[in-house]
Amino acid sequence: MRDQASKVTYWVEHPAGRRENVKLHVLNRSPDPVSKVRLVLHVDVSDEEEKWVLDLSNLGPCTDTVYSASKMRLENIPRNHIASPDEWPKLSDQGYWGVGSMYFVDSSGRGWTRTSKDLDKSSSPPAVELTNIIWWNDEEVSKAGLCEGGSR
Numbered sequence: 001m002r003d004q005a006s007k008v009t010y011w012v013e014h015p016a017g018r019r020e021n022v023k024l025h026v027l028n029r030s031p032d033p034v035s036k037v038r039l040v041l042h043v044d045v046s047d048e049e050e051k052w053v054l055d056l057s058n059l060g061p062c063t064d065t066v067y068s069a070s071k072m073r074l075e076n077i078p079r080n081h082i083a084s085p086d087e088w089p090k091l092s093d094q095g096y097w098g099v100g101s102m103y104f105v106d107s108s109g110r111g112w113t114r115t116s117k118d119l120d121k122s123s124s125p126p127a128v129e130l131t132n133i134i135w136w137n138d139e140e141v142s143k144a145g146l147c148e149g150g151s152r
Contacts, residue, residue, distance in 0.1 A: 041099055072091040103125040
């Protein structure tokens, strides 16, 4: 069901000003939910690019979910030696970051991988070690514009 998959995407909002104002938007413009959502971010940590995983589980139908970089934290598994998530490094404090790919499963059970250039059927999420996890709180969910199509 490429029609539904074509309506699931992401984009990064870079408003003028400071890095902590940067936001990641994850959109589902279809009338059906998607599941097993996982984004792989390329993050410049101490002048070295690393892959970090943002595991979101599900996206509701017709939603624009926004994650603020200043509220996203970098967590190493096994856990950081720092006890409180408030003390973990912020994504907004890193030199550079961007989305490399997004994996999700549509309402028919088909897996998809989206990059900035392609949308391809995929049987499983990208192979990335789950040692670098992005933890978040306080996402904002609103109705996505241009949501269309009939429910499955």
